[in-house]
Amino acid sequence: MKERSANFGQGEHITTHIKESIDRIEEVFTDTPDLIIRKLHIKQTGEEAALVYMDELTDKTCLNHDVLAPLQLESGNPSGDFVTNVGYVIPESKWDVLKLNIMLGNSLLFIEGRSTAYILDTKGLPKRAIEDPQQEPSLKGAHQGFIEIGSQNIAMIRRYIPDKELKLRRYIVGKRGQTAVSLVYLEDVVEPEIIQVFEKRIQAIDVDAIINTGELAEFIEDHPLALLPQILTTERPDTAASHILQGRCVVVVDGSPSVLVAPVTFMSFFQTVDDYSSRWSISSFLRILRIFAFFIAIFLPGFYISVISYHFEIIPMKLLLTLGESRGQVPFPPFVEAIIMEITLEMLREAGVRLPAPIGQTVGIVGGIVIGQAVVQAGLISNVMVIVVAFTAISSFIIPNQDMMAAVRIMRFMIMVLATWFGFIGLVVGMMTIMARLITLNSLDTSYSTPLAPFKAPDWKDTFLRLPLWMMTNRPLSTRTIQERRQGRNRGWKEKNNR
Amino acid sequence: MRWFKKFSAVAMSCTLLLALISCSSDKNNLEDATVPLSLGLDVIDGKLHYYLSAPVFSKDIEKKSREGEGIAEGLRQARNQEDAQFPGTVAFRNYQVIIVGKKLLQYKDWFKVLDVTFRDPRNTTADRIIAYDGPVTDVIHFQAKDQPTTSVFLRGLIDSGSRRSTTVKTTEQELHRQLHDRAITPAISEIMIENNKILLKGTTLLSKQGQYRDSLSYQETSLLQILKKESKPGVSLTFPVEGMRKQLPFNTDLVSFSIGNISVKIKTSYEDGRFHYNIKINSFISITEKFLEYELQENSEEMANDLSDEMKKSIEKLIGKFQQHKIDPVGFGLYARAYHYPLYKAAQDSWGEELARAKFQVEVNLRIGATGAVE
Known part of the structure; x- marks a missing residue:
């Protein structure tokens, strides 16, 4: 493991006297009641020493059984040096490193007459058990999420x-x-x-x-x-x-x-690791569904606004009658109507996220009734708009990545404004702007929009479709790997001459 | 290359901005507009009258449509007059049907009235053209409790009728083609009002200049559609079988059958200074109705021959009608143009007369494929 300090300068070194070291520590860590300095006599070597640690950051059992007990109770050993039962013991003399290690939960052993202190691995940070990940529930994969350590x-x-x-x-x-x-x-x-x-x-x-x-x-x-x-x-x-x-x-x-x-790449945000453990036809279908949902989530409300405001010649007759009747009773222009609904939806979503789970359900009920029924019955919003908003919301929830979902929501509002001012032309300009932005983006100096533009045909096996795994012999080109091949011919047994 | 990137970015933004600015502010919300679904055109006392029927978007109002009318020199010219009759601005974009009075069909080139619908690309040209023998105001103001608004009803009538080949489905766009293509003459749908009901009457045949020539019944329309190769499977025809008529409340000599896939082959040649057409029709039919006592199983070939003869006679009669009126709704001219272009070209300006002199030889070969579940 390479230890590289990003912003750590060369510091002072400790001296051979414990007294000085202890004074120095007390001077540095003022108003730190959880800092424990314990003086002791090492029975193994007969030296005077001091053990320094942070009270709640260390593993107490480990400290008592594996450090204090051997040092104080056991008598001499062949090596002539002290012995503890902890994971690692690192001699270190720089104050900066020592101070850091105290704060990380390690304990320091200062020994009278030695110019190095010893860092003992006694970390015992508060931690929780490994659980199912909250944000990305797993369908077929492992039910283990990262924790805070x-x-x-x-x-x-x-x-x-x-x-x-x-x-x-x-x-x-x-x-x-x-x-x-x-x-x-x-x-x-x-x-x-x-x-x-x-x-x-x-x-x-x-x-x-x-x-x-x-x-x-x-x-x-x-x-x-x-x-x-x-x-x-x-x-x-x-x-x-x-x-x-x-x-x-x-x-x-x-x-x-x-x-x-x-x-x-952009497409990575539409892939999940579950895609690879499901059957390829299903995964491919889901991929296409997600891309479709991405466009729906961005453009549907804008499309609705432009059709109602500018281009109602494209509405089929029967829909025109329904739409007209539904719109006829609404006092707001379509943009205001759409904004009211979208903002309400965003508020509900945000309220649901921040609230504790039991109250969160209440938000769902209130929102469902208010949005679903009351608003339409009161004649404030047309029921077609409710359908549009619901469809948009569901579409945006299909996108598997939270960050991408958030980006889509903001883009949707921009497209809505463009649609209100300019109709379909606004939609097209909006789409072109998104595309133009997409192809200029980089992720760590690597093209963000590959394999779409620049076009990389081999990567298309794992883009809109998820072709069978045995067909993906190479790693994606979009990652610019130095070793491309990742698997051999896995279904070679199917060929006749191999039988 | 950095400056180039920047330059192209700026150029791109300017183009997009211009595109946005140049699109005019013709915002017109659906609820603020009046979108007539029917347009009626008629001539009264030598003056062009127009009629509009637009849906009313409200749940509280019982009558679901509102009508407007007036005298116009041109449809667009009368716009202010149209706007004055409706709460919203009138947009010509969603027409479903255009009803043309028979009086207007007496005039040459009446189609030019519809110029505005072609000139503005937003306007639809997929609306069905319907002829009506009588004052168009009757159709536009027609109301019945068991019927949706007339526009919706008429559209449904034409669409289902054309699916059964009892009428043609000629949209404005299609009529434009039929009028301007010299090798074919137009045929449009026709309705009538009888016993206070709007009914489908069949088809109206127009001359090259769009003038009324003749009307076709349902069965004649079906045959026309078969000849045009536009009939869909399921066309139903009924012919009498000779010598079996008895006097009963229903005709005992009639046999109905429906046609599945039909093969129509039209071959053309030029002999003795006129065009010759050889029409071969092959099809399997299934008998759908017969009243007479007749052993179908044993005599199916005889029956098929009888029906083929009847159908042949009807088609010949129909073609005779076309020749008499010097019109070509089937588009026989298309075959002449394709196979005998120099001869056709010489005759194209008077194609109706040329067709009237043409010889037709019709062969119908029906075979009975199914006779139904009973004897």
Whole structure:
């Protein structure tokens, strides 16, 4: 494991006297009642020592049984040095590193007469059990989600890829947060240039703290002003492992239950790892459905507005009569009608997200009745508009990625404004603008819109369709991997001469 | 290359902006517009009258349509007058049917009145053209409690009728083609009002200039559609079988049959200074109704021959009618143009007269494929 400090200078070293060291620590950590300094006599070597740790960050059982007990009770051993039963003991003399390790939950052992202290692995951070991921429920994949402990998250990825080529680069980001950020990738697959770009961007971050992955993403994204997300976040280890195997990098941020995946393409946001475990025909159907839903979610309300306001010649006669009757009783122009409904929907959604689950249900009922019935019965909104909004909402929920879903919602409002002012021409201009923006985007200096433009035919096997796995012999070209081949001929037994 | 990228981005934005600005602010919400679904055209005392019927979008009003009318020199010219009769601006975009009075059909080139519907690309040209023998105002103002608004009703009538080949489905666009293609003459739908009911009457045949020539019954229309190769499977024909008529409340000598897939082959040649047409019709039929005592199983060939003869006679009679009026609703001219272009070209300006001199040889070969579940 390579330890690289992003913003850590050379510090002072400790002295051989415990007294000085303890004074120094007390001086640094003022008003820190949870800092424990325990003086002890090491029976094994007969030396005086002091054990320093943070009360709630360490594993008490480990500290009592594996550090204090052996040091104080056991007598001499052949090596002549002290022995503890913890995972690692690292000698270290730099104050900066020592201070950091106290805050991370390790304990420090200062010994009288030695110019190095010892970092003992006694971390016992508060953590929760591994659960089903909340944001991305799994259909057929593993029911394990990332948790808040970075090292555990890396372990979960390693479970899927126990390969020596799976490399980790660790950076410490944030002056106060000191968050460990780990870049996980397959060294013989990923293009080194991408690693360099990643490293450069992470090392350039100079902030107090990184609390969640989203914050990190904002610092390293290529186009932070664009609506479309260029870095994918996931809560699922199997998704992360699948992306690593496709030749992408994963960033694990300690303390955050989601990881970043980059470089990704636009189409990555419409794929889920479940696609690969379902039968290919079903997955292909779902892919097409998601793309269709993407366009519906952006353009349907705008289309409705333009048809009602400008182009009612395209409405079939029977629909015209229904629409006319439905619109005839509404006091608002179509744009106002659409905005009222869309805003209501967004409010309901946001209320449902932030509220605790039991109250959240109430929001659903109130919203269902208000939107579904009362508004139409009161004659404020036409019932066709209700259908349009409902259809749009469902379509936007089909998109499997939250960030993409949010982007779609904002685009929808822009398209609605364009449609109100300019009708179909506005819709077309809006569509062209989205396309133009899409093809200019990059994700970590890698084209965002491949394989659509630039056109990469081999990648189409896993774009709108998910063709059978045995046909995807190579990794996606969009990730610019240095090792393309990922599998051999898996169905060779079907050929006649092999029988 | 950076400047180029920037330049193209700016150029692109300007183009899009221009596209947006140049689209005129012709916003007109559906509920603020009046969208007439029927247009009626008639001539009274030598003046062109127009009639409109637009749906009323309200649940509280019992009468679901509102009618307007006036004297017009041109449809667009009368726009202010039209607007004055309706709460919203009148948009010519959603016509379903255009009803043309027979009096207007006496005039040459009456079709030019509809110029505005072609000139503005937003206007529909998929509306069905219907002829009516009588004052068009009767149709436009027609109301019955058991019938939706006249526009909706008429459209449904023409669509279902044309599916059964009891009338033709000639849209404005199609009529435009039939009028301007020299090798064919127009045929449009025809309705009538009888016993206070709107009924489908059949087909009206027009001359090259759009003037009224003749009307066809349901069965004649079906035969016309068969000759035009536009009949859909399921055409039902009824012919008498000779010498079996008895005096009963129903005709005992009639046999009805429906036609499945029909093969129509028209061959053309030029001999003795005139065109010769050889029409071969082959089809399997299924007998759908017969009253007379007749062993179908044993004599099915005889029956098929009788029916073929009857059908042949009817088609010959129909073609005779066309020749008499010097019209060509089937489009025999299309075959002449395709196979004998130099000869056709010489005659194209008086194709009706040329067709009237043509010789026709009709062969009908029906075979009975099914006789139904009873003897």
